[in-house]
Amino acid sequence: MPQILLRPQLDQLPAFGLKTGDVTTLMSAEDFRARLLEAIGQARERICLTALYLQDDEAGHQVMDALVDAARRNPELAISVVVDWHRGQRGLIGAARNDGNAAWYREVCEAHGGIVPVYGVPAQTRELFGVLHLKGFVIDNSVIYSGASLNNVYLGWRGRYRFDRYHIIECAALADSMYDLVQRHIIGNPAVHRLDLPNPPATKAIRREIKEFRANLVKLRYDTSGATALPGTLSVTPLIGVGKNNPLNRQVCQLLASATRRVVICTPYFNFPRPVSREIGRLLRRGVTVDIIVGDKTANDFFIPPDEPFKAIGALPYLYEINLRRFAKRHEKFIADGSLNLHLWKHGDNSYHLKGILVDDRYTLITGNNLNPRAFRLDLENALLFRDPHGELSAQNEAELANILTHCRKVERAGDLESVRHYPEPVKKLISRLSRVRVDRLLYRIL
Structure with a gap:
């Protein structure tokens, strides 16, 4: 598609008008938590929190309280909490098998008469093949938007945080x-059930409803x-x-293709889908400056320190x-001439x-x-x-x-990154085994 057509296409999307003062950017997880709690406390008409999960921990309790x-x-206040169906009914990865956050939701419901309904949304019949990944909290006429879920680390509880945009x-x-x-x-669909009420149906019992829901999600659009x-x-x-x-995937690719001077991309998991990789290659060949900011491997939420017991997810x-x-190796000439800048973020633990x-x-x-x-194939996403x-x-x-x-270092060459031979022994063995049977290629597609 000729570049000259892309900007008019983006500019012709239906849009809601804003003034400069209508947008506020927060800089920290602590500020995000404070503003969210303040907005909930001041709400008059409606609250709808949509997140992957609301966790049974101190920060999660603070939000629920x-x-x-x-x-x-305000009994007239319309409240709904919307989380992923599968994620809401399991514990943390690596933890003992349990009912997950749903058990806590039911305790809250019993204690307070169900005044805060929690809905579980099954974007797919199995969590591995798709989750509810919608973001955005609507509180009265405000939208608080972040990639964060609701738990201690995302909300900066006691100083430790998972950095996001707010x-x-x-x-x-x-x-x-x-x-x-x-x-x-979403809430009104037969596949969606409250997780705060006793005896939610088993996933197997609503497989047909979930498949029909998934088919409807493909056609879903915001009313503009x-x-x-x-x-x-x-x-x-x-x-x-x-x-x-x-449509979201297509707009992401059109957005990248429209660039003439500079693009900045943030992603926590460096694993671009093919269409995005293709557009980045085209940008570099056109002379557009590309900055990519990604977390250091030790700043990844799946990282397990070498002195702790190793699990495959690590x-x-x-x-x-x-x-x-x-x-980096494939694009080393662009790194050398300064048109490609790779930044690794790391700040303590x-x-x-x-x-x-x-x-x-x-x-x-x-x-x-x-x-x-x-994100491009399985999860329900928004932006x-x-x-x-x-x-x-x-x-x-x-x-x-x-x-x-502030907490980034620049990658000057591929050799600035550790190679497999320097990895901990359990990691080397697992990666070697995955590579031999090419399972790593499948993993890149679903994780």
Whole structure:
């Protein structure tokens, strides 16, 4: 597709108009938690929290307690919590088998009369093949958007954090569109059941409903009939997609293809899907500067320190680093001439979970999409695309970028990254075994 056509296409997407002051960028997990709790406490009409999970831990309890208090103060307040069906009914990876957060949801329901309903959404019949990965909390006419879920590490409890991006958008039309999609097209579906009530159905018992729901999700779109943005003004478009070649995937690729000067990409798991890799290659050949910010393997949420018992899931950060090393080697001439800049984020024992794209100080994509094959094929994802023709958000974007880069080191060559021979012995053995039977290629597609 000729580049000259791409920007008009992006600019013709229906969008909700914004003023500069309608968008606030937060810089830390602690600020995110404080603003979320403050917004819940001040809510008057509606609260809808949509996340992969709401965890049974201190920060999760703080959020739930705030919701319960808000419901008690205002019985007319419409509250819903929406989480992934599968993730809500299992424990943490590597933990003993249990009922997961659903057991806690039921305790809260019993104690408080079900005033905070928690809905489990099955985006697929098995968690391995797709989860609810929608982001965005609607509180009255505000949208609080982050890739973060709701637990201790995402909310910066007692100083330790999983770094993400955090934005607050004051836009009633956007809030209405995001709220309406969840309430009308997700919560109301027969495949969706409350996890805070006793005896939710077994997944096997609702397989047919889940398959029909999945088919409906493919056609799901945000209602933008109330779009008010005028051409050439600051605006935002909500995007949603699930499955191969969905509208969100296409807009991500068009966004990259539209760049003329600079692209910044954040991803926690370095494993680009083929269409994204292809667009990055084209950008570099056109002379566009590309900055990619990814977490160091030790800042990956699956990383297991070498002095702790090894589990197979702990090989994932090393697989991502192998991918990054291959990418750096393949593009070494662009690294050498400064058109490709690879940044590794690391800050103590904290972890990295940033996603999103900035293009030419003109477009900003905030999303929970990991920009990996799983996100492009399996999970239900969404994003907000800001069009900013006059650079009204540039100061915020640059401040956020500077904040991110504070704890980054630049990769000058592929040799700056560890090779397999330096990995801990259990990791080397597992990677060798996976490579021999080519299972690693499958893993890259589903994890």
